[in-house]
Amino acid sequence: MSSTIDKSAIETILQHIAQAHADKDAAKLAALYKPATRLFDLAPPLSRTGMNVGDISAWFDTWEGPINLEYQDVNTELSGNLAITTALLHMSGKKKEGEEVDLWFRATTCLKQYNGRWLIIHEHTSVPFYMDGSERAALDLQPE
């Protein structure tokens, strides 16, 4: 029962991530993360520490309208005060300079419960790369 409630709480956080992108609300997004959490992001560097509201805002501002984020194949594991969620994500929308974004990527999200509240303690988002010598990021993949 407790596990069902916790899984539901964690799925709600994923919905909040998507909603914060739709609303381009950087403060709302950052509040879902533990401060100084370790992030392995789509963009360099290899590793970042903490969500910076200013940086998120600046990135949100490069989009024309809402950023659509859809979760697919969500899989959650829970034990004690720790949770792991894996999912495939579809990001779509229009950048201000005109580019139409239609990108599938993978996300691993680790959460920890503090006084009954789940916070993201680690997030790893990425696309694979083609090992054909081209050094191209695989931005054109879809779920199989």
Next chain:
Amino acid sequence: MSSTIDKSAIETILQHIAQAHADKDAAKLAALYKPATRLFDLAPPLSRTGMNVGDISAWFDTWEGPINLEYQDVNTELSGNLAITTALLHMSGKKKEGEEVDLWFRATTCLKQYNGRWLIIHEHTSVPFYMDGSERAALDLQPE
């Protein structure tokens, strides 16, 4: 105390991953993973199910000598029968066609304890990509 023992058990698994690469022992590597586990790998597709000994062997065979894998900045979170490890990894060695590999990437490894034994239930390895329109994978990064 139990937590210290478990953290040590998990660090031992990371050492086994590195050793299996050094020895190019595909069966030893695959045995560290739960069958049918979800993998977000450096290479496409977006998501794979399970470690295939034949596929790993074929990849190991593309290397001239040992594959060196070093872990840096390892961070482990543990609760109940679930563990999450994040790390930066340095892979180096020589491919049979002559290329010298010297690559830093990130790894998120999720483990679960079954009857006292920790198995990898999810692994996410990646490099970021340059969001400069070049669509290049960031294969030249180093820890900051």
